[in-house]
Amino acid sequence: MIANFYLFKDSFQYKEGLTTDDLEEKIKKFSVDYEYIREYENDNVFIQDSVYDAYIFPNITVVDLMYDIKYKQKFDRDTLEFLRLIVEKSADTDLSNEEIIDLLPTHSQEEIFGVLCFQEIENIEQKYLVYDKNDWLSFHRYFLALYPIDNLFFISECEKYFPALCFHSNNKLSIKSILDDFSIEIIRHLSELNDKFKTIRSEDTHLPNAIIVFSSTCNINVSLEGDASRRNDLTFDFETEDGKLEPVYCEPHTKINSHNNKGNTNYFQHRIYFHEGKNHIQKGNILIGHIGEHL
Template sequence: MKTIVGISNFSFKEHHFNSLSAIEGAFDELKKFRKLFKQASLDFCMGRDIAENKYYGLSLLEQVNNITLGDRGLEGLFRSKLHQIYFRFFNINYTTDELIARASDPISEHSAANFILYVPSIDFYRDASTFKNADGLCAHYEDILGKYPVDSDSYYQRLITHFDKLMYHPNCRDSLDNVEGGFYNYSIAFTECIKALNDLSPTKIATTKERLSNIRAKTNYECTEEGKSSTKFNFTFSHDGRELSLTCQFHMKPSKSNNPGDTSYYQKRIYFGFFPLEDQEWRIAVASIGPHL
């Protein structure tokens, strides 16, 4: 499922300006914010009427007219920058009101996309889904990822591009297809566990016991290691030209299904190891998501 972030004049931290440079600075901030995100199936849409919209009283064009004392040349220069510099960083398929309306629509498993508005500095009184900062968008993206996995390809691409501090084995994607009962019935727990691993990676914690304890504290799921060794836990990872075989016997136990009324304990696993980097640092390497090996 695609997540579309709605951007318009409600996305400015200020809504009334006293100079052209202040207006351009506000657009520059939006451009910088957009560049923070490289996740799959995440798009940013700027209302194509952002300069004309009057939600906060005077439109941007009216403010430009006041600032420039009606200088048509300066107004034309502003319009040119808007289209040639700022619009090119965003999808402009919707008006501001259309973005607000779509962010007010309920989300279902049949939705092709969900909309959310970037509203950093005000209380938005319309019945729309909003966020205030990068952490808010990440939380929304993770919520959608867990609740609406769509299929294994969509889920995996969104997972690895969002939780990008981890390493993933080349066959990790295929492990989703081997989850008994369908991975999509456990995707909320899987997402929560992968987030916990990503939050710790890379780590300078020296002992395995302390690393596992740290991971365990981030979720309500168990995190442990196998009681006995086996070659089935050996996985080869490549990083920066180095190839290592890791023992991925460490695992989390995402034991809940997506059904909140289901109290059963499910034997699901996320297996991982620790890939050594420089300066006594380790990156967490995920070998398999879902099946009990």
């Protein structure tokens, strides 16, 4: 799946009240996120030629800030270099705003479209707008839910877009039977685990209490396994930092009850079995042992 992102002239236009320090900080942060996005070979970034003429600060255009030597005295030199790299590393496009906006809803499993935003852009649906790394993750998760393609592709993409999770290789097979019908709910559960579980857990040293809070906060049914005899069924080997395999009991599990077809009211017993993570395994990430039918 190819992702094409566009940089608009409008996104670089000066916003009232922006100070020199604010601008420098925004450029630095945007540069970091931009470089993160460009690490992924299937993500392309295009820029309109008109961006050069955008007034990024009062009476200062983007091209002025990039190349006019007099601004090296007023702005941090690293900031100017960051801006230059953002612009010069992006491929040129002659598409107008209207043409790019018209492209956004034409997504498919082969190609998706979004807008990289330096400053706020109005009149475009939020799901297509990427302001930072977190928005980029949300963007890709949204389209992965729509276009899971197949089990192998899905898990390989999850490994990119859920950086706080580690997926056991077992998931490539276990997810196959439920993926087509439950991709949207699977992505929702994984997103909540990735984005919120560790924070909630850090505020409560008692795991059962943390699970109750997580369930309530995220509107996800989460339980601990009540049958000790099933421990072996819920134990998966994960590689430690020194290369050894360690069995991990993935006792907590989320219950996947919502079908992609919202009109389907059948009851389902699909699960995501996980462990909150161990410091010596996969940098302490949450360990996903099984996504699939009830074990």
